[in-house]
Amino acid sequence: MPAQFAPSRLTQNAVSSFNQSGTKSADSLAFAPLSRKSESVDTKELLRQAMAFNESLAKAEQRWLGQLKVVSQLPTTSPAAKNAGISSDYGTRIDPFTHTLVYHQGIDFSVGHGSPIMATGDGVVSKVDVDRNNGQYLEIEYASGFTTRYAHVSSFSVRTGETVKRGQVIAAVRNTGRSTGTHLHYEIRYQGVSINPLQALTQSSQQLASANPAKPR
Numbered sequence: 724m725p726a727q728f729a730p731s732r733l734t735q736n737a738v739s740s741f742n743q744s745g746t747k748s749a750d751s752l753a754f755a756p757l758s759r760k761s762e763s764v765d766t767k768e769l770l771r772q773a774m775a776f777n778e779s780l781a782k783a784e785q786r787w788l789g790q791l792k793v794v795s796q797l798p799t800t801s802p803a804a805k806n807a808g809i810s811s812d813y814g815t816r817i818d819p820f821t822h823t824l825v826y827h828q829g830i831d832f833s834v835g836h837g838s839p840i841m842a843t844g845d846g847v848v849s850k851v852d853v854d855r856n857n858g859q860y861l862e863i864e865y866a867s868g869f870t871t872r873y874a875h876v877s878s879f880s881v882r883t884g885e886t887v888k889r890g891q892v893i894a895a896v897r898n899t900g901r902s903t904g905t906h907l908h909y910e911i912r913y914q915g916v917s918i919n920p921l922q923a924l925t926q927s928s929q930q931l932a933s934a935n936p937a938k939p940r
């Protein structure tokens with residue numbers, strides 16, 4: 724039957740009532756009000772549908788929050804302040820000390836003495852240390868399998884084992900270690916393998932960086 728000729732629920736109710744009594748005309752019954760029983764059934768059905776919809780929304784929200792958490796555990800923002808330039812790129816370069824060809828496993832941000840350094844994702848500080856090459860440095864581990872290293876710094880704002888959030892100030896730049904000038908050396912590794920940090924940087928990092936003043940501990 725075409726949809727435009729389908730009887731309404733009201734009409735169906737009226738016809739049903741007519742057949743039971745056998746005494747009233749179909750025309751007059753077509754406008755009879757719904758019985759209390761029908762209203763009750765409809766209300767229950769609407770409630771059931773509303774609850775099912777709410778349940779569906781709650782599940783979608785849980786999935787979304789889960790995905791947000793995964794994204795927050797990726798080191799995708801900049802560790803340096805807004806407008807910080809890159810003074811040395813990732814890859815093969817001439818070592819400024821030995822003048823031989825070496826592989827630079829990070830990028831260098833040209834930032835002034837005391838500039839704040841920010842965590843680039845939600846993670847845990849796995850190392851705060853010092854050596855001849857990196858000077859004072861720290862590393863952060865992420866549940867996603869990434870690690871990041873921030874070298875030639877000082878004035879650490881965090882300790883080993885501390886949980887950090889993306890954009891949180893973790894240290895300040897200082898010319899420590901094997902360095903020809905004040906800069907931040909930044910590395911990213913995925914499951915121990917070095918990758919180019921420029922591939923992970925996003926525009927939003929620049930905004931985050933300028934919003935977090937240094938609070939050295």
Ligand SMILES: [Zn+2]
Binds near residue numbers: 811827829830908909
């Ligand atoms: Zn470097």
